[in-house]
Amino acid sequence: MINFITNFGFSVLRLSTPIIYAALACTVTKKAGLLNMSVEGMMLCAALLGVISSALTQSVLLGVLGAMLAGCLVGALISYVNLVGKSELYLTCIAINLMATGGTTFALYMITGAKGTTFSYLASLAVPTIQIPIIKDIPLLGPILSGHSLLTYLAFLCTALIWWLLFKTRLGLRLRSVGENPHAAESVGISVTRIRTTAYLIAGAVAGLGGAFMSMSYVAWFSRDMVAGRGFIGLSANNIANGSPVVATIFSMLFGMADTVANILQLTDAGIAYFVKMLPYVITIVGMVVMSVFQIRRRKHMKQKAVAAAIQEAAAEKQT
Amino acid sequence: MSELLRVENLTKVYSNGFVANSDISFSVNAGEIHALVGENGAGKTTLMKMLFGMEDYQKGAIYLNDKKLEMKSALDAIHNGIGMIHQHFMLVPSLSIAENIVLGIEPTKAVMFNYKEAVRMTSEAAKKYGFDLDVTQRVSDISVGSMQKVEILKALIRGVKVLIMDEPTAVLTPQETRELFEQLHRLQEQGYAIIFISHKLEEIMELCDRVTVLRKGKCLGTYDISDMTQERISNLMIGRDVELRFQKDDPESGEDLLLVSDLIVVGDDGKRNIDGVSFRVRAGEVVGIAGVEGSGQTELAAAITGTEPYHSGSITLSGEEIRGHTVRQLREMGMASIHEDRMTIGASVNQSIRDNIIADRFYRPEFRKFIFTDKKAIDEFVDRCIEEFEIACDDADQPVRMLSGGNIQKVVVAREFTSGCRFILASQPTRGIDVGTTEMIRKRLVSMSHENKVATLLISADLNELLEVSDRLLVLRRGKIVAAFPKASEVSEDKLGEYMLGIRTMTPQEMEGLL
Ligand SMILES: Nc1ncnc2c1ncn2[C@@H]1O[C@H](COP(=O)(O)OP(=O)(O)OP(=O)(O)O)[C@@H](O)[C@H]1O
């Protein structure tokens, strides 16, 4: 049983990692006033480039940097098309995602001749895992928290870093002002285009780390469509969090947990597993509806009370 | 006094060929409050946008301290020492006042934004210029008057010497206006030059030193205020005499048309916005409602026009309860309404003048041919409206947003005044409107009531307007009626102010029979 709990906890952290990166990438652009629907494509390109550059250079660091660079390039492309070319952002992002799916598969085939995966074709590397001293010896908690990929720990560090960037730095202040009232920002000499491009580049780098996790930690190869919707899941975690990096991370972990449950159930009953995978979204939607119904109810009740009090007061006044 | 800013032969032709400014020359001194007046569409905002680098010009030059300025953007203007307070504030709601003020010139510590320093800088500046602000407050939590102060501080902290204010008082309450004037006088003493645009001539007489008059894009000259009267200024602006104060007879009021009794409206936050209000408006009379802004005027108007529900009490129009009626049904029952916000509710600004005017009547038989609209009948009607209400436009197809503020209001007024109503609710009908149009709207309101026996409810922040147009006056304060005057002509502005601010209150006995 203890074994099961520790395995479960370990899995949650592992499966949450790419979702957290995706959610953080979306948070940055969201604060600048743009929805980052292309995070899926960013991660996919990054996953491929991470594998290629680590295989070529035989350096983990250069592999991860290559992945981040790929994310940034996609971000730069979107900013150019959207901000300079003035195209519709959503259409651009959809196009980028489709292009990433086709493009990575094509590149995979060109490089390896295989259509499915780089496994056994490219000698790519994996990001090392880390045993944390002291903590790893704590019963129950140790095996959950220790032994993860460096990128998993970095994801949580990133949450803090993004929070700091958004709320403590000058860039963050400008970024938020651009997101909320671009005219106001423009009127004091802040270039909206430059800030938004910066936001997309940062988002690309963060999404790149998520991609690197997929192909250099989760598994140690690239296979087509390996991001499998995790970018979109991160996007919705960020949407629920409404621009807060910390809340986005928490919701990413919730989604990661559902993923874990689904994975476990998959071993016994595949049908149920898909059902469980669906659950977090259903819960999110139902939760939102229930919450707003509750709010409407409460407001109505409060109003009724206020009206009753007003009527009573008016009657009392009339008597005197 | 030394000359600070000089404009020589400035000419602006918009891309559609419209000459908005031609050959304009005037100058502004340091330590002067300089008024700029003109009808709606005379070109005041255009001129100021050129001074502020937002519009280019075809001819002429702008000099500051005898140095010719070449400005490509508003930022250039600010660098040169010219600042402008826009009517639509350029603020970020979720940021604090301090953050808003220093945005773009933030103090930093390494790469970090130094919030402490920002607070210190801005509160110091606020103190220096005598602004009463808590700079750590969020902008979304402060009043419109405070937002304006933030905008002024934003300009001052960037070192501007010339401050342009385009109709700054249009959004302020009388108290806030008074406070603003005191602050402007203080800036004046410190050597700033202020260009002040307003349609309220009494404000200009009170505040300014000199006035430059524009008419149809041309400059008629600059005059010392001490040599002017309100009548002379308006005559110069419009080219004819305007009756700033008109005489009117006592009304012959008929039956009750609008009857509001024990009305209660509660807001989403549980606050009683309307708290047991009862009054009537009879056919043939104008009832004015005075009150500090936010006393429940907006909620009262929304309840009466059927756009928001009310929670207790009743509102009847010609004896019929309005609850459960759609706005269209209410309009067919004879209700008309000039909404206080012409840009979002009063008019559909992206649609044409024609569509706006016939919006409430396109389905009537006189505008229909079988199942189609009768374009000829509609065009005839709309053209008549444009002529009668002197709407300055290219043609009826022009989208309303391209008109100047006054002309947008004329479109709204044209629709409402020709709807054949029996009751009209006029909320802030002349806000931001020039004296000529204001005169027209006020006269119409009175003549519709007194001659055509329409019942009129006038809600206004302009005390002059209330005292002049209304027959009877009510004062609304915190959602309650706290005073009722049977004859508006016998009430003084000061007395009204005392009731509005809550210094005095009438008892229900005193108001009996007057509501
Ligand atoms: N971008 C534009 N293109 C074409 N014409 C314009 C443009 N902006 C304004 N105009 C026209 O120029 C004229 C002057 O407009 P402006 O806004 O300067 O008037 P104003 O004096 O400020 O009026 P108001 O008192 O109503 O604010 C108006 O007739 C308006 O229709």
Ligand SMILES: [Mg+2]
């Ligand atoms: Mg204007």
